[in-house]
Amino acid sequence: MENLGNNLECVKALRVNVQLYENIGYNNKPNFRYYFPETPQLDGKTIVGIKFNAGAPIAETIVVYGRSVIDLPNLILSENSQGLLQEPAGTDLMSGGIDIDKYLLVTIYNEKNEQVLANYPCHDLAGYYKDDLGFLIVDTLGKIRPFDFKIKIRNCFVSSTSDISLLTALPPIACFTFYYI
Amino acid sequence: MQKRPLLIVAAFFINTKKMKPIKNSYLIEVNLGSSVAGAGSNLTFQDYPQLRNIFVTGIEVLDASTCAVSPSGKAVVTALSGITLTLIDKFNQEQIKQYPAVDLNPEVRSGFYRDFVPFQLQLTKSFITILSTTGLSANQSVLLNIFYVTEAQAKANKLQ
Numbered sequence: 001m002e003n004l005g006n007n008l009e010c011v012k013a014l015r016v017n018v019q020l021y022e023n024i025g026y027n028n029k030p031n032f033r034y035y036f037p038e039t040p041q042l043d044g045k046t047i048v049g050i051k052f053n054a055g056a057p058i059a060e061t062i063v064v065y066g067r068s069v070i071d072l073p074n075l076i077l078s079e080n081s082q083g084l085l086q087e088p089a090g091t092d093l094m095s096g097g098i099d100i101d102k103y104l105l106v107t108i109y110n111e112k113n114e115q116v117l118a119n120y121p122c123h124d125l126a127g128y129y130k131d132d133l134g135f136l137i138v139d140t141l142g143k144i145r146p147f148d149f150k151i152k153i154r155n156c157f158v159s160s161t162s163d164i165s166l167l168t169a170l171p172p173i174a175c176f177t178f179y180y181i
Numbered sequence: 182m183q184k185r186p187l188l189i190v191a192a193f194f195i196n197t198k199k200m201k202p203i204k205n206s207y208l209i210e211v212n213l214g215s216s217v218a219g220a221g222s223n224l225t226f227q228d229y230p231q232l233r234n235i236f237v238t239g240i241e242v243l244d245a246s247t248c249a250v251s252p253s254g255k256a257v258v259t260a261l262s263g264i265t266l267t268l269i270d271k272f273n274q275e276q277i278k279q280y281p282a283v284d285l286n287p288e289v290r291s292g293f294y295r296d297f298v299p300f301q302l303q304l305t306k307s308f309i310t311i312l313s314t315t316g317l318s319a320n321q322s323v324l325l326n327i328f329y330v331t332e333a334q335a336k337a338n339k340l341q
Contacts, residue, residue: 030250030254031252048202102245102246102247102248102249103248103249103250105208105248105252115205115207115231116204116205116206117203117205117206118206118207118208118231119207119208119252120206120208120326121208121243121247121248121324121326123246123247123248123288124241124243124247124248124287124288124326127292145203145294146201146202146203147202147203147204148202148203148204149204149205159252161248161249161250161251161252161254162249162250162254
């Protein structure tokens with residue numbers, strides 16, 4: 001079961017960045033909502049996978065070009081031929097051992113304005129797991145969480161369960177990759 | 182009635198061929214209270230209106246390494262090894278009984294979540310059991326990410 005992955009294949013992928021806050025200590029209270037920017041390419045599309053890009057860009061490269069639970073040839077076609085995969089934001093939320101993603105939740109709405117993912121932990125979308133020695137690593141096999149719903153991106157938001165501005169001096173950007181058909 | 186075992190076997194093979202995509206999810210929490218309940222105690226879930234009459238398809242139990250603070254601001258438990266999960270369906274049957282919570286944590290299971298053959302969950306009668314208080318502290322919460330389909334989705338997919 002695990003080796004076969006999602007039974008829906010993605011044909012396109014798109015990265016969407018969410019600016020969490022811009023000023024230290026300002027507008028960063030727990031449960032404050034940071035909405036996704038307007039992304040009309042995604043509205044009404046069927047989402048079959050979401051990845052939270054918390055790791056370094058090299059880790060994301062491994063996931064994208066390694067074996068994946070989604071249909072890899074189509075993903076590469078999407079990136080090269082249609083140019084839908086944006087450049088990495090370059091913000092590594094996990095650098096310096098600051099696991100900011102442990103404080104972030106994402107809420108996703110469908111095209112009927114229904115919550116389909118309510119407070120989904122971003123860390124769980126990042127593809128991390130512990131190896132036999134207990135170290136947190138990125139899965140090179142690409143365990144992207146499989147989903148199946150149509151999205152309305154303007155209603156979706158990221159929230160933090162704690163004041164993460166106390167953890168980092170840099171205004172972080174939450175970067176998600178949506179795999180869709 | 183005689184065809185029921187065949188249907189169950191068929192459903193088993195259908196469900197094990199591919200990883201089931203997640204239709205809906207909802208993050209719930211159980212707080213351990215101002216003093217951690219003793220070993221053998223059952224802690225029931227509170228009522229979540231969104232999770233009434235749903236068919237559960239999978240569950241994750243999360244610790245602090247995945248989600249450090251719950252949405253209500255409580256610290257999340259750091260150890261799941263002394264906790265089990267029991268899920269009751271709408272017919273008051275124990276569908277999942279004393280399932281080790283640590284086995285439902287995807288971070289220690291190579292990133293996979295456990296998916297179940299869907300059944301109609303009765304959340305308010307379901308509970309976690311504290312087998313050992315080692316590593317647990319007062320006011321900590323256990324987080325569960327429930328994957329489910331609604332009743333309408335279940336009818337559309339002929340799960341009922």
